[in-house]
Amino acid sequence: MPSNQQIVLKxxxxxxxxxxxxxxTTSDTPALKDGDVLVKHHFxxxxxxxRGRMNAGKSYAQPQPLDEVMIGGTVxxxxxxxxxxxxxxxxxxxxxxxxxxxxxxxxxxxxxRKVSTELIPLSAYLGxxxxxxxxxxxxxxxxxxxxxxETVVVSAASxxxxxxxxxxxxxxxxxxxxxxxxxxxxxxxxxxxxFDAYVDYKAHTDPKSLYxxxxxxxxxxxxxxxxxxxxxxxxAVLLRTNAFARIAVCGMIAGYNGxxxxxxxxxxxxxxxxxxxxxxxxEHMELWPPALQELGTMVASGKLKYRETVAxxxxxxxxxxxxxxxxxxxxxxxxxxxx
Amino acid sequence: MPSNQQIVLKxxxxxxxxxxxxxxTTSDTPALKDGDVLVKHHFxxxxxxxRGRMNAGKSYAQPQPLDEVMIGGTVxxxxxxxxxxxxxxxxxxxxxxxxxxxxxxxxxxxxxRKVSTELIPLSAYLGxxxxxxxxxxxxxxxxxxxxxxETVVVSAASxxxxxxxxxxxxxxxxxxxxxxxxxxxxxxxxxxxxFDAYVDYKAHTDPKSLYxxxxxxxxxxxxxxxxxxxxxxxxAVLLRTNAFARIAVCGMIAGYNGxxxxxxxxxxxxxxxxxxxxxxxxEHMELWPPALQELGTMVASGKLKYRETVAxxxxxxxxxxxxxxxxxxxxxxxxxxxx
Numbered sequence: 001m002p003s004n005q006q007i008v009l010k011x012x013x014x015x016x017x018x019x020x021x022x023x024x025t026t027s028d029t030p031a032l033k034d035g036d037v038l039v040k041h042h043f044x045x046x047x048x049x050x051r052g053r054m055n056a057g058k059s060y061a062q063p064q065p066l067d068e069v070m071i072g073g074t075v076x077x078x079x080x081x082x083x084x085x086x087x088x089x090x091x092x093x094x095x096x097x098x099x100x101x102x103x104x105x106x107x108x109x110x111x112x113r114k115v116s117t118e119l120i121p122l123s124a125y126l127g128x129x130x131x132x133x134x135x136x137x138x139x140x141x142x143x144x145x146x147x148x149x150e151t152v153v154v155s156a157a158s159x160x161x162x163x164x165x166x167x168x169x170x171x172x173x174x175x176x177x178x179x180x181x182x183x184x185x186x187x188x189x190x191x192x193x194x195f196d197a198y199v200d201y202k203a204h205t206d207p208k209s210l211y212x213x214x215x216x217x218x219x220x221x222x223x224x225x226x227x228x229x230x231x232x233x234x235x236a237v238l239l240r241t242n243a244f245a246r247i248a249v250c251g252m253i254a255g256y257n258g259x260x261x262x263x264x265x266x267x268x269x270x271x272x273x274x275x276x277x278x279x280x281x282x283e284h285m286e287l288w289p290p291a292l293q294e295l296g297t298m299v300a301s302g303k304l305k306y307r308e309t310v311a312x313x314x315x316x317x318x319x320x321x322x323x324x325x326x327x328x329x330x331x332x333x334x335x336x337x338x339x
Numbered sequence: 340m341p342s343n344q345q346i347v348l349k350x351x352x353x354x355x356x357x358x359x360x361x362x363x364t365t366s367d368t369p370a371l372k373d374g375d376v377l378v379k380h381h382f383x384x385x386x387x388x389x390r391g392r393m394n395a396g397k398s399y400a401q402p403q404p405l406d407e408v409m410i411g412g413t414v415x416x417x418x419x420x421x422x423x424x425x426x427x428x429x430x431x432x433x434x435x436x437x438x439x440x441x442x443x444x445x446x447x448x449x450x451x452r453k454v455s456t457e458l459i460p461l462s463a464y465l466g467x468x469x470x471x472x473x474x475x476x477x478x479x480x481x482x483x484x485x486x487x488x489e490t491v492v493v494s495a496a497s498x499x500x501x502x503x504x505x506x507x508x509x510x511x512x513x514x515x516x517x518x519x520x521x522x523x524x525x526x527x528x529x530x531x532x533x534f535d536a537y538v539d540y541k542a543h544t545d546p547k548s549l550y551x552x553x554x555x556x557x558x559x560x561x562x563x564x565x566x567x568x569x570x571x572x573x574x575a576v577l578l579r580t581n582a583f584a585r586i587a588v589c590g591m592i593a594g595y596n597g598x599x600x601x602x603x604x605x606x607x608x609x610x611x612x613x614x615x616x617x618x619x620x621x622e623h624m625e626l627w628p629p630a631l632q633e634l635g636t637m638v639a640s641g642k643l644k645y646r647e648t649v650a651x652x653x654x655x656x657x658x659x660x661x662x663x664x665x666x667x668x669x670x671x672x673x674x675x676x677x678x
Contacts, residue, residue, distance in 0.1 A: 263601060273619060274615075275617075276614070277608075
């Protein structure tokens with residue numbers, strides 16, 4: 001069996017995480033038992049939810065155990081199989097973790113899925129046709145339910161989730177405004193992804209300036225907001241909400257390191273009869289098939305644009321992950337493995 | 340035509356309102372035109388929503404115009420009628436305003452409704468079998484959707500809305516915890532209204548003490564919260580929410596005078612996948628008939644207990660209203676008129 005590089009969580013961060021929280025180790029991949037599949041990873045997905053798992057405290061999921069391989073989505077190729085459904089050479093998506101190989105029991109529900117790379121690049125199954133894309137779809141359809149002509153605002157708009165949110169909303173006839181940090185990301189939104197307008201939050205460091213910029217691009221107010229950030233951006237959007245606005249809360253990355261992140265004016269929830277709802281995509285498994293069908297079709301036909309930032313080699317994963325938390329990535333953050 | 344006493348809004352409050360914002364005037368009631376009904380008011384309803392109307396700024400409703408009669412719900416008796424559906428002596432509920440008489444066109448939808456006082460006291464049509472009761476019903480059914488065995492928390496629990504929320508939830512098999520200010524109100528909740536437990540917020544002036552008191556009476560966490568207060572009470576309840584908790588926001592009286600009222604930890608919305616939704620009962624007219632049917636049956640059969648605080652005479656309305664905003668009332672705040 002091949003030698004396997006792994007990154008484990010060595011210690012829990014106090015406040016901002018650092019590369020010292022991770023450790024690269026090497027081990028042999030275990031021998032396959034009946035039903036097992038050996039997958040050689042091509043790409044590892046880095047996602048903001050991983051930050052929450054690094055903490056010991058109760059959140060919506062169990063904490064990442066110390067000294068165990070960091071969890072994470074992976075795509076790769078079957079290298080050996082003792083399961084009749086998986087053949088050597090199959091391209092698969094799974095939750096292989098931060099390592100170069102994984103051994104997975106093919107019978108475990110949801111752990112390994114064969115995918116076709118005929119029309120869709122393998123890496124896209126970690127982005128627009130994977131968990132981030134489905135997250136966009138679920139928040140938009142299940143919570144925001146946008147109607148044609150309404151204004152939809154998306155934060156972290158050039159990220160893997162936000163890019164999909166905006167283009168799904170455009171496909172439904174909405175006016176779409178993206179909030180992103182930096183001119184290059186904002187240019188991508190309007191020039192490539194078809195967004196109607198943007199707000200560059202890095203150009204508006206005080207709340208009033210941010211509000212004025214948002215007001216300018218939302219002349220009819222905000223009907224739907226897809227939230228991944230929290231803090232001052234959420235406050236600004238709340239001030240622009242129309243009656244009966246819907247806010248899907250997918251993340252609040254601004255507060256992931258434990259800093260306080262109050263909502264300044266919750267009375268707007270009443271004044272504008274807003275619905276705010278948090279959700280986690282893994283709790284809506286019944287929505288994955290219709291979501292993946294629409295997302296796959298859009299990507300295969302070139303109608304859903306997306307960006308990727310690819311770090312090179314497993315050892316680069318911790319640094320890339322820390323950059324993701326600071327918005328240094330552009331689009332989906334991946335790590336190329338076994339290149 | 341009889342002489343009519345009226346209270347008009349004389350000026351808008353800056354911060355906390357005072358009696359000087361109101362003025363008592365006298366005028367003749369206008370002559371009846373075809374379709375008009377003259378109603379002699381017996382009770383005027385005082386409600387927290389009126390505070391919002393006193394401000395000039397945009398809220399969910401138009402501001403109360405200056406120098407015009409304050410809006411408000413009323414019950415009374417028809418004294419003269421030029422409308423075939425209304426006869427002299429009919430008991431009616433309507434939006435007669437802060438005055439001793441009103442002249443209403445009987446054809447205006449929703450303005451005047453005949454009610455029976457055979458099994459239900461006239462004043463109850465301003466409380467449990469009126470707008471406050473329907474508010475409780477709509478927030479509970481439309482937003483909270485509590486299931487038997489779940490824990491429902493209600494703030495302003497001894498008020499007109501809160502009392503109904505708790506008893507409707509008890510009728511659905513929930514564990515019900517009321518938050519109220521003062522031992523007499525809390526005693527009423529558990530000894531008369533059938534609540535399972537209470538938190539006296541006046542006995543817990545710091546957030547940690549409030550949280551501990553709430554934790555003690557919500558050993559299984561909080562599944563539903565009916566919110567009329569905001570501020571530290573909302574923060575404490577959020578910390579006790581279970582996964583998939585639902586929060587109906589009916590009011591945030593703590594912030595009605597314009598003081599900042601941040602929500603300390605909105606990331607809990609994501610962590611616990613909470614739904615928070617604001618609503619206004621007048622925007623759910625389709626729910627009034629089923630709500631009034633259940634509430635009327637419960638009051639007529641003595642299954643819904645409620646308290647009233649009755650101020651004597653129209654001139655006492657401003658003082659009583661200011662007391663309501665500070666929680667000085669016990670149960671539904673009414674003004675007895677034409678006594």
